[in-house]
Amino acid sequence: MPDPHTDPRVSELLALDREHVWHPYGPMPGRQEPLVVESAAGVRLRVTGHGELVDGMSSWWSAIHGYRHPVLDEAARDQLGRMSHVMFGGLTHEPAVRLAQRLVDMSPQGLEHVFLADSGSVSVEVALKMCLQYWRSLGRGEKHRMLTWRGGYHGDTWHPMSVCDPEGGMHELWGGVLQPQVFADAPPDTYEESYAEHLRAVIERHAHELAAVIVEPVVQGAGGMRFHSPAYLQVLRDACDAHDVLLVFDEIATGFGRTGTLFAAGQAGVTPDVMCLGKALTGGYMTMAATLCTRRVAEGISRGDVPVLAHGPTFMGNPLAAAVACASVDLLLGQDWQTEVKRIETGLREHLAPAADLPGVQDVRVLGAIGVVQLDHEIDMAAATRAAVAEGVWLRPFRDLVYTMPPYVTGDEDLARIGRAVCAAAREG
């Protein structure tokens, strides 16, 4: 393999990158040199100096069909031939309407209205704004706080940050500045009646000031890759109904089949009042997210003194993203995706099992197309990444976690390779 630095073009790129470009959660200038991706196809990233790496991350849960999928490429090209963007105020277009129709049809019964946002964080902002405005419109502006459980992650913009885990998470820095929300304990993995009681009690105690409960159903992603019993979702639904509190599910990471059901909410048969979708919505092609709500929420808002939802991103409903999202949804629903996710779940269970015997490994867990190895120490990210790359795989560990959520099209051999890389990263990190 050629050293990327022997190519002057690549050396220049990396120098400019270090000098000028912020990377996620990074310092300026950057301390760890990023890999340079030239192109990607199927489940492989072509990386300068490293050849092809199997992608174990689906570009942060999004590229469920892999890269340069012919159907998605064609949808983008086709839409490009009509228009790539047009404003959404006063105008509409088929891709956005068709997408909204698909999302309403496939999501839990009762979610009927769709707000197309431009990123997951913005869709959470919109969800929270919907809930706050609902109660204001009903003359109950004192219901202005959110309740969530610890260990969650809902995005990086201001309001979503306030409902992320307040300790040890990425937003610890902002304690005292963010809107103070109400936090329940983190959910245990299995059902415990004492924890259900705890949830009911906190909701009841704060109901007078609560606009909504917001949680990631079944899997807490960037907050710690923890799984919990779907039965807690019904507990939340019942307690919210009993105490006049709205329920928001953030399915940005779990949506579109990742946990084995189309939406994680489906594992409990619960319909939230508001639901956020993102990440895999466009099959990882472009940024787009959606906030869905029930008729009750929409009608409540429309009854107020200000009967409109005052939100309208410039790129709302972007036709290019919407057209690819329609194609991605059709591609998913047009195949036996349950079998593919099950196959990946079985493969990950087999290939991650050896990690349990490694020193420093605290837990190995798999759910749907998600595999997690948790260590008893903070990972040396550079060493762990190097170990994965040496196995021919791209992984991005964080905190004490080495994890993978591969594209659904990952073949069995590549899955085994990802398993070896996760184990190597856990050993070397």
Ligand SMILES: *Cc1c(COP(=O)(O)O)cnc(C)c1O
């Ligand atoms: C990624 C994520 C977000 C934020 O989405 P962005 O598109 O990165 O703004 C919000 N909630 C959950 C559960 C996520 O996984």
